[in-house]
Amino acid sequence: MNLNLGCWIIAGLLRGGNVVKMLVLEDDEARRWRYRRYLLRLGLVALGMPIAFYFGPNWILFGKLTRLSVEDFVPIVQQEGVPIVRAMKEYERDTGRLPATLEDLQPRYLPAGFGNHRCISNGYFHLGTRDHEVEYEFKPGVEGWWVIGPFVSGAIPVPPVTIGPATRPISPVR
């Protein structure tokens, strides 16, 4: 059995048709159309697979067509993280220690009602978003923004928060 006949039989089985009739009836023109139909099916697969396995799940899970990346956390870090961490550092500069809760920062360093009250716990900043944890590492040398989660982990490309020297007299914070 040569390869061509094998292809015929497989094609016949796939079509559920009669292999013998195919062998007899198909000429060069019909064969060309058959190959074009295979190309069409290949095109449909090429259309469907990326939707089913890449673009679709990304859209459903993350609201965008491409996979989640550390860059996707930049907006929330800039909008919510930076003001809170800046306030934490100002608090530390003035008191010598990091705040234990978000309430320690309000209203002196942060407006009342800003941020999730659970984002600070004992000097540790973390923000839960998109099933991921955004953290700020205060240790010198590795200071910066990090994200940890099931779909992406790594450093977020936002520069570490810096604060200027105190511009008001240091006083104990209640």
Add this chain to the structure above:
Amino acid sequence: MYCRKCYAKLDGATHIRACPQCLHGFDPADARTYLVRGFPSAWRIVGYVVATTVISIGGAFVVALFQMGIASGH
């Protein structure tokens, strides 16, 4: 002439008015009952594309659920 159902060539079957492979009937005098080329019509291709997209979106939900399950540790 090609069969609308299985795309077999019908040139030698005009006298029996049925596809020799799948027995799907056709009328050589009625162009709507057969295909001029062995390829789906434009509307059928559009249908394939729509169906493929819909099925793929359904598949995407399954894949997304699976990924969410992995993400949540279940």
